[in-house]
Amino acid sequence: MIRIGIIGVGTVGTSVAEILESNRDIICARAGKEIVVKKGVVRDLSRQRTIDIPLTDNVDDVLDDPEIDIIVELMGGVEEPYAVVKKALQNGKAVVTANKALLAYHRYELQEVAGELPFEFEASVAGGIPIIKALREGLSANHIESIKGIINGTANYILTKMMNEGADFTPVLKEAQALGYAEADPTFDIGGFDAAHKLLILASIAYGIETKPEDILIEGIESVTQDDISFAKEFGYTLKLLGIAKKVGDYVELRVHPALVPQRQMIAKVDGVMNGISVIGDKVGETMYYGPGAGGDATASAVISDIIAIARGGKSSPMLGFKRPLESGLVLLERDAVVTKYYLRLKVADRPGVLAKVSQVMGEQNISIETMLQKPARGDAATLLLSTHACKERAMQDALKDLFRLDSVKERPVMIRIED
Amino acid sequence: MIRIGIIGVGTVGTSVAEILESNRDIICARAGKEIVVKKGVVRDLSRQRTIDIPLTDNVDDVLDDPEIDIIVELMGGVEEPYAVVKKALQNGKAVVTANKALLAYHRYELQEVAGELPFEFEASVAGGIPIIKALREGLSANHIESIKGIINGTANYILTKMMNEGADFTPVLKEAQALGYAEADPTFDIGGFDAAHKLLILASIAYGIETKPEDILIEGIESVTQDDISFAKEFGYTLKLLGIAKKVGDYVELRVHPALVPQRQMIAKVDGVMNGISVIGDKVGETMYYGPGAGGDATASAVISDIIAIARGGKSSPMLGFKRPLESGLVLLERDAVVTKYYLRLKVADRPGVLAKVSQVMGEQNISIETMLQKPARGDAATLLLSTHACKERAMQDALKDLFRLDSVKERPVMIRIED
Numbered sequence: 001m002i003r004i005g006i007i008g009v010g011t012v013g014t015s016v017a018e019i020l021e022s023n024r025d026i027i028c029a030r031a032g033k034e035i036v037v038k039k040g041v042v043r044d045l046s047r048q049r050t051i052d053i054p055l056t057d058n059v060d061d062v063l064d065d066p067e068i069d070i071i072v073e074l075m076g077g078v079e080e081p082y083a084v085v086k087k088a089l090q091n092g093k094a095v096v097t098a099n100k101a102l103l104a105y106h107r108y109e110l111q112e113v114a115g116e117l118p119f120e121f122e123a124s125v126a127g128g129i130p131i132i133k134a135l136r137e138g139l140s141a142n143h144i145e146s147i148k149g150i151i152n153g154t155a156n157y158i159l160t161k162m163m164n165e166g167a168d169f170t171p172v173l174k175e176a177q178a179l180g181y182a183e184a185d186p187t188f189d190i191g192g193f194d195a196a197h198k199l200l201i202l203a204s205i206a207y208g209i210e211t212k213p214e215d216i217l218i219e220g221i222e223s224v225t226q227d228d229i230s231f232a233k234e235f236g237y238t239l240k241l242l243g244i245a246k247k248v249g250d251y252v253e254l255r256v257h258p259a260l261v262p263q264r265q266m267i268a269k270v271d272g273v274m275n276g277i278s279v280i281g282d283k284v285g286e287t288m289y290y291g292p293g294a295g296g297d298a299t300a301s302a303v304i305s306d307i308i309a310i311a312r313g314g315k316s317s318p319m320l321g322f323k324r325p326l327e328s329g330l331v332l333l334e335r336d337a338v339v340t341k342y343y344l345r346l347k348v349a350d351r352p353g354v355l356a357k358v359s360q361v362m363g364e365q366n367i368s369i370e371t372m373l374q375k376p377a378r379g380d381a382a383t384l385l386l387s388t389h390a391c392k393e394r395a396m397q398d399a400l401k402d403l404f405r406l407d408s409v410k411e412r413p414v415m416i417r418i419e420d
Numbered sequence: 421m422i423r424i425g426i427i428g429v430g431t432v433g434t435s436v437a438e439i440l441e442s443n444r445d446i447i448c449a450r451a452g453k454e455i456v457v458k459k460g461v462v463r464d465l466s467r468q469r470t471i472d473i474p475l476t477d478n479v480d481d482v483l484d485d486p487e488i489d490i491i492v493e494l495m496g497g498v499e500e501p502y503a504v505v506k507k508a509l510q511n512g513k514a515v516v517t518a519n520k521a522l523l524a525y526h527r528y529e530l531q532e533v534a535g536e537l538p539f540e541f542e543a544s545v546a547g548g549i550p551i552i553k554a555l556r557e558g559l560s561a562n563h564i565e566s567i568k569g570i571i572n573g574t575a576n577y578i579l580t581k582m583m584n585e586g587a588d589f590t591p592v593l594k595e596a597q598a599l600g601y602a603e604a605d606p607t608f609d610i611g612g613f614d615a616a617h618k619l620l621i622l623a624s625i626a627y628g629i630e631t632k633p634e635d636i637l638i639e640g641i642e643s644v645t646q647d648d649i650s651f652a653k654e655f656g657y658t659l660k661l662l663g664i665a666k667k668v669g670d671y672v673e674l675r676v677h678p679a680l681v682p683q684r685q686m687i688a689k690v691d692g693v694m695n696g697i698s699v700i701g702d703k704v705g706e707t708m709y710y711g712p713g714a715g716g717d718a719t720a721s722a723v724i725s726d727i728i729a730i731a732r733g734g735k736s737s738p739m740l741g742f743k744r745p746l747e748s749g750l751v752l753l754e755r756d757a758v759v760t761k762y763y764l765r766l767k768v769a770d771r772p773g774v775l776a777k778v779s780q781v782m783g784e785q786n787i788s789i790e791t792m793l794q795k796p797a798r799g800d801a802a803t804l805l806l807s808t809h810a811c812k813e814r815a816m817q818d819a820l821k822d823l824f825r826l827d828s829v830k831e832r833p834v835m836i837r838i839e840d
Contacts, residue, residue: 019561019703029628030560032743122558128704130558138542138550140450141439141724208449266710269689283439284548284712284721290686291707301704304561312737323452323732 002031002311003038005062007084008075009049012098012123013040015300016072017051027304031311035304038068041075063087070118070310072303073097082106089113096306098123098299104197108210111319119319120306125198126151126275128298129291130305135205135279136321142281144206146246148261148419151198153273153293154182154189155221155241159258160271162229163238169224181273191220192241192256199243199256202277205321206245207252207330217335219257223414227345231373231385232260238268242419251333260343260387260418336394341370341418344400346384349408350377358384358409361402365395381410387418422451422731423458425482427504428495429469432518432543433460435720436492437471447724451731455724458488461495483507490538490730492723493517502526509533516726518543518719524617528630531739539739540726545618546571546695548718549711550725555625555699556741562701564626566666568681568839571618573693573713574602574609575641575661579678580691582649583658589644601693611640612661612676619663619676622697625741626665627672627750637755639677643834647765651793651805652680658688662839671753680763680807680838756814761790761838764820766804769828770797778804778829781822785815801830807838 006013017037020027028034037053045057062068063084071088073095075081081102088095089110094117097103103110103124110119122132126149135144150156154176161172173190176182188194196218203209221241232239237260246253261268266288270276275293280286292298348354355372362369368389375383388396396415403413426433437457440447448454457473465477482488483504491508493515495501501522508515509530514537517523523530523544530539542552546569555564570576574596581592593610596602608614616638623629641661652659657680666673681688686708690696695713700706712718768774775792782789788809795803808816816835823833 015703023561023563023703026563027561029742030738032738128701129707130554133553133558134550137729138553138725139721140728141443141447141721143443143446266689269686281548281721283435283443283717285715285718287549287709287711289707289709292705295705297703298705301559301561301701305558308560309557309737312743317729317732318450318452322449324449 001034001036002070002307003036003068004070004072004307005039005041005065005068006037006072006074007041007059007062008073009040009042009055010074011296012299012303013072013074014049014051015296016074016303017053019297019300019304027308031308033311035307035311038065059084063091068093070094070096070307072307073099076101078102078105085110086113089117089119092117094118094310096120096303096310098303100124100194100197100201104200104213107201107204107320114319118310120309121201122306123299123302125201126277126289126291127293127295128301129275129277129289129293130302131202131277131289132205134287134289135202136317139279139281139284139287142283144247145280145282147202147206147244147277147279148267149195149199149202149243149275149277150240150267150270151243151275151277151293152189152195152241153275154186155195156270156275157181157273158190159221159224159239159241162224162226166226168226169222190222192218195241195243196256199245199254202243203245203252203254207247208320208322209252209330209332211254211332215332217255217257221258224258227375227383227385228343228414228416231343234373235371235387236263237261237418238263239416240268244419247330248333250330252330253333253338255338258416260416262420336392336397338393339390340393341388341390341420342396343385343387343416343418345414346403347381347410348384349410350380350382351408354408357406358403361399361406362388364402365391365399367391367395367399421454421456422490422727423456423488424490424492424727425459425461425485425488426457426492426494427461427479427482428493429460429462429475430494431716432719432723433492433494434469434471435716436494436723437473439717439720439724447728451728453731455727455731458485479504483511488513490514490516490727492727493519495519496521498522498525505530506533509537509539512537514538514730516540516723516730518723520544520614520617520621524620524633527621527624527740534739538730540729541621542726543719543722545621546697546709546711547713547715548721549695549697549709549713550722551622551697551709552625554707554709555622556737559699559701559704559707562703564667565700565702567622567626567664567697567699568687569619569622569663569695569697570660570687570690571663571695571697571713572609572615572661573695574606575615576690576695577601577693578610579641579644579659579661582644582646586646588646589642610642612638615661615663616676619665619674622663623665623672623674627667628740628742629672629750629752631674631752635752637675637677641678644678647795647803647805648763648834648836651763654793655791655807656683657681657838658683659836660688664839667750668753670750672750673753673758675758678836680836682840756812756817758813759810760813761808761810761840762816763805763807763836763838765834766823767801767830768804769830770800770802771828774828777826778823781826782808782819784822785811785819787811787815787819
């Protein structure tokens, strides 16, 4: 029998306890052992709960319980769970967590503390999709060329609605909040920070690269408008918030931002709250993983798969994928050196000569324009939509500054990267 | 150091040896050990080869070599590899195979012989997609409600071409043969037998059900015409060869056949030679796995991921997913009892009263018609396309016989199942 302690009995913790009960038959058959929740840790013991497990409000009651084999950390946050998980490992317990923020900041310290103890975190990225196992084990023969992930369901829901229904950002966000797909403060999801946490975890497994969220480019979807959507449709793209990890020589690009993605790509077909991750390996080519990235039961499905793996016996894969350092020799590519294609939206004065000036600025940065679309003017301002051939981020950032300095450019230009 | 013997050095075996060499750095870092091909077994030693590994034409040279830890079986066939793999296990060696036919017939005997020895077969289903690990480990908390897989690239290539280019079956098959996507004798792929082998392996892991290919419904794509494609398009479907495993109460449906699939489903978007498998778990909901289902390097990627898992240390999952029998209590649903929707194509005499007769036959079997489309007559025969509401396979088979007996029905009716 395997005894677990659940720290944090919210939506996911409740689902974990419920599924261990309702699917006891299949879980026991697959694990070869009974798995029992010995105790749950909550902040507020007086609150009514739908599940019947022994509860405590003292985390040491589970951390110091010698009968508990596995600690399931579902409390959220960063520093508090770090201390808790560290102590659990020091007490010789296996750990399962769904906490991506914890791992975004402390995964390498935790790997070291864990040593040979099992430490699993399948639920931390893309909820119910077993992407950690796929990357760490299924694709282990490959150098990973790139990962492109739709790994935030809230942002994907909003962008999908904007694409399919022609709605604007703000009302769609409100609708998402009403449906429970977005938080009251949605910054974490729509600003790209949640996706960045998950991306760093995937990048560690693919590349052994140690980075913090502060080190990488993170842009959200707040500035996307129907003008951008219409450009995307016109040129065969769809608009997605992507987490991108890409190997370029001895460097790794890591970035989270909205991107124009060709409609024919499988990742472009991942709609609504669903998640999808495309991984290109040098030998296998492209594989793609699709499923629910959030929700109590879907996340609990991943948490329990980790518990079963531990119950099945021991640890076989190193936590972050590498038994010996190797691709950790790879270095994060600085943002300015990223090369990609760009789409720009400019609000310009509706008068002769503006196009020439815009073209000149781009030319000065050696950026060549691929397509241009001028929307009919409203009042005295026209909207200019254009895409470029590939160029360096530095050149694009300089061009954006120069463009904004032009008299005829009325607002700060909006830029969205194109991922062909 | 881990030493392997490769039995069968064809396309996949050559790729395995090449990748172990070219990706030595990453494989060693992930496995924590060097992995070396000690010897390959071939039928014809005189043939020129592109790789430089020691070769023998005597299989016992590797089976009896005490230095070899893992036998990689890539010889193809059923009974010969069965004897070889059995002996390897009896000699205490771990086994990795990509041989779906072997597993379709002997997986349970082999599981018993293997006991605690690692026996891995990720490459046997859907090539480079890690679907075995996903199902056996990633979704282990779930009762699997259904699996729907596009698991034969040849058939999917042909159907995709027919859908997208309006081409007929025979020329597209010839083109696939010229491109190397189809064998000279394509029966195994287009007849559904290859997909059936893979489906049985997935069904064992999902349900613990022991079945042989002869036990299940297998239909190929040979009879599909542009009439069927045009009906599919008209009603928002696409046409796919599916391997389907579905739990219905205490029964499991297992069947391989062409199916009309709603275009909005992710599985419908898997085109060309690519494979895709949609799995619905009772807790996680739908997840989908997409990638290359064949090819030397993609298949070798899966073979090597198994070798790395074994090198990483020991066996953690039971070969076929269950440490204790459980869902093996499930029984195969007999074909006649399958309930689904159907599409029919009838060549009928172009005269009054035919529709009434067809409707009458369907009514006698209690089958209700959902949509009907009559194509303009060519000569004295018209084509009648119709779809039904859900009914039992038995009723449909009886209706098909009765329809064919009608004077006004000119050819054996063609039936394709609809998977909504």
